[in-house]
Amino acid sequence: MVLKVGWHREHFLxxxxxxxxxxxxxxxVECPGGTGDMQAKLKAGEIDVCIALTDALIAGIANGQTSYKIVGRYISTPLRWAIITGKDSQYQDVSDLKGTKLGISRLGSGSQVMASVMALREKWSQADQPTFEVKGSFQPLRDSVNSGETSVFLWEWFTTKPYADSGEVRFIGSVYTPWPCWMIAASPAADADQVSQLLTALGEYTTEFDSKSKRESENVGYVAKTFGQREEDVKEWLGTVAWYHDLLAVERKVVTDTLEVLGQAGVVKRPSEGWDVDAFVDQRIAKVI
Incomplete structure (x- = not known):
């Protein structure tokens, strides 16, 4: 059986x-709606494996999803999320967003989780918390801020930058994840040996892509051509990101630290007995370290 791997059209992949x-x-299997789309496809049995956002994957399991477990790590650095509004909107600063309606791709997605983290960072009161409107994918989210249907949405900085450069949308700020930003998840029904083989092979490619020699030349051209980005933006991005080389491991501290912030942001609720990190990981495939 051939593994079906969910992915989103971003340079990290x-x-x-x-x-x-x-x-x-x-x-x-492309998932235009990002991590929330991948979670839905895992639940529907449409994919077996995905590389997705750490926070949304962990929050999903913490909130009762059983259609996947963590099987590996992928990116070791934080993710920069742009706070994006319409080109002619009234919103000029993050403080203007209190109590407004934010666009998100799906419930439980990274775009929703990081909006909650943004509110936590800004120390907004309960009365100032934003509400959310599901828009599905990147194009409808851009349309919604320009129509005024939503105030802002959050999306990865460099993916969105060409649209800001062209004047379609505006950036009014950014927020960084307090955790390494991408992990790998798989359905419990997926063949463990196949998944392990895939991640072992992928680790060889992340190691090569992460190398100094590749970063200085080949990576820049590849990302610019594949994702339609300017070379100067690719070079800036490559200066901010690093990949794990041994993918078949999950760091206990990453999971607990992420859960702590998600709890503070109101995304998850800590059980009275505490978190069982081992329950988040498919240990047929990945070791907890």
Missing amino acids: SPLLQLHAAKGGFEL
Whole structure:
């Protein structure tokens, strides 16, 4: 059986695309709605594995999702989320967003989780908390801020930058994840040996992509061509991001620290007996360290 791997069209996934182009052996399933879309596809049995946002994956399990577990790590650095509004909107500063309606891709998605983290960072009161409107994917989110239907939405900085550069939308700030930003999840029904083999092979490609020599030349051209970004933006992004090389591990501290912030942001509720980190990880595949 061929593994179906969910992915989102972002430059972070370059090593996965390179592995697929060079060796194949698995099917890529694009998920335009990001992590929330991948979670829905895992639940529906439409994909077996995905590379997705740490916070949304962990929050999903903490809130009772059983359609996947964490099987590995991927990006070791934080993610910068742009706070994006319409080109002619009234919103000029993050403080203007209190009590407004924010666009999100899906319930439980990274776009919703990080909006809650933003509110926590800004120390907004309960009365100032934003509400959310589900828009599905990137295009409807951009449309919603320009129509005034929503105030802002949050999306990865460099993915959105070409749209800000062109004047379609505006950035009014950013927020960084307090955790390494991408992890790998798989359905409990997925073949453990197949998943392990995939992540071992992918680790070879993240190691190569993460190398100094690749960063200085080949990576820049590859990302610019594949994702339609300016080379100067790619170079800036490459200066901020790093990949894990051994993917078949999950750091206990990353999970507990993420849960702590998510709890403070009201995204998850800590059980009275505390969190059982081992229950978040499929230990047929990944070791907890």
